[in-house]
Amino acid sequence: MQSLLAKLAQDEQHATAVKSEAVPQLSNISVIAVVSAKGGVGKSTMAANLAAALHKHGRSVLAIDLDPQNALHHHFEAIPGQERDAANVGIADPDLDWRSIGVPSTTGVFVVPYGAVDEKQRRAFESQLDNQPQWLARQLSDLQLADGAIVVIDTPPGPSLYLQQALAVANVALVVSLSDAASFTALPLIEGLIKTHTAERADFIGAVYLINQLDSSRQLSKDITQIMQAQLGEQVVGVVHRDQSICEALAYNRNVMDYDPNGRGCLDIQRCAKTLLSLVAVNAQAEQPA
Numbered sequence: 464m465q466s467l468l469a470k471l472a473q474d475e476q477h478a479t480a481v482k483s484e485a486v487p488q489l490s491n492i493s494v495i496a497v498v499s500a501k502g503g504v505g506k507s508t509m510a511a512n513l514a515a516a517l518h519k520h521g522r523s524v525l526a527i528d529l530d531p532q533n534a535l536h537h538h539f540e541a542i543p544g545q546e547r548d549a550a551n552v553g554i555a556d557p558d559l560d561w562r563s564i565g566v567p568s569t570t571g572v573f574v575v576p577y578g579a580v581d582e583k584q585r586r587a588f589e590s591q592l593d594n595q596p597q598w599l600a601r602q603l604s605d606l607q608l609a610d611g612a613i614v615v616i617d618t619p620p621g622p623s624l625y626l627q628q629a630l631a632v633a634n635v636a637l638v639v640s641l642s643d644a645a646s647f648t649a650l651p652l653i654e655g656l657i658k659t660h661t662a663e664r665a666d667f668i669g670a671v672y673l674i675n676q677l678d679s680s681r682q683l684s685k686d687i688t689q690i691m692q693a694q695l696g697e698q699v700v701g702v703v704h705r706d707q708s709i710c711e712a713l714a715y716n717r718n719v720m721d722y723d724p725n726g727r728g729c730l731d732i733q734r735c736a737k738t739l740l741s742l743v744a745v746n747a748q749a750e751q752p753a
Contacts, residue, residue: 486597487604489632490666493743494603494614496633498657499640500649502620505675506639508709509732510617511538513637515570515718516736523612525565528553528577529599529625531585535617536576539568540716553578554602555588561606570718592624599628613743622656630660635742636670637700642677642688668742671700673735678705700742701735703728 497510507530514526528535536549547566552559553576566574580588592598603614616629630636636657640646654670661667672695678684692699703709706728712719719729 487600489600489603491610492603492608492612492614493635494616494629494633495635495637495739495743496616496618496626496629497637497639498618498626498629498653499620499638500653501646504620504639504641504646505709506620507532507534507617508538508713509637509639509673509675509703510615511535512709512712512718512720512729512732513736513739514572514613514615515539515720516733517613517615517740518571519720519733520736520740522740523609524572525575525606525608525612525614526572527575527614527616529629530617530619531555531577531580531625532619533577533579536566536574537716538713538718539566539570539572539574542567542569547576549574549576549578551579552576555580555584557588557591561602570721589624592628596628596631600632603632621652626656627660630657633661634666635668635739636661637739638670638672639675640672640691642674642684642691642702644683644687647687647691669698671698671739671742673700674702676705677702700738701731703731703735706731 495513497506497513499506511526514524518524526535526539533550533553541547541549545567547564549566552564554561554564555578561575564575564578566576568574608614616633618626618629638650638653638657640650657670672691674688674691677688688702692702704727706719706723706726708723708726709719709728712722715722719726719732723729
């Protein structure tokens, strides 16, 4: 009995500490969490290309890879002479400063990789995330990013501690979904997770949707896109058509903005980036003191 009472007391102390943990102020930046209900929807590709598109609109952009697959850095070419060991070193190593592991890319986007870790390291990192709900918020605060900077966070599909950390700081949750039946039926899962992890946050604008890889030659793809647009309305911030140039750009560690700036997929992504900029601009004005 005494041991049980002691355990309850420890749990209560831990809960109190979590609740009283100071939340770092990030009101000078905008955070976009790129999320998905299932894998294989092109989430990391969209995160990378949107980050590049947002920078082309004149904003300072930081791209963070919170996905253990560590794929985001493959979409960016490092500035010659400023290469980092992005394939191996990243945020999963708690002893490293983000400025030292970040990769300045030729697109102007500063990329912070997840890094390659073994199973033991990954579990230790995830345990840290579980015990420190404000871990990501503190990391972003410590960077002292310029006013108006945009942070794009790539997350693993489905529920995870990484998603929870990203949604704790996000102003916008961008849900990437294919225009197919499996992706459409999985949407309620990610919608529920977003609501759970952003509840009672006044600075959270809401969830928006990007429909990826629309294939105009397939009736089902067009029908599902039409259904999603009808159900989600203005929450759909973009539709990206299937474009081989987007895949080819990755093979050259480039984004489609530079690889095929006049391609249909590139133009779709640019329109989506412009809509996202409008959303975060409205939010920034709302947060300014009267």
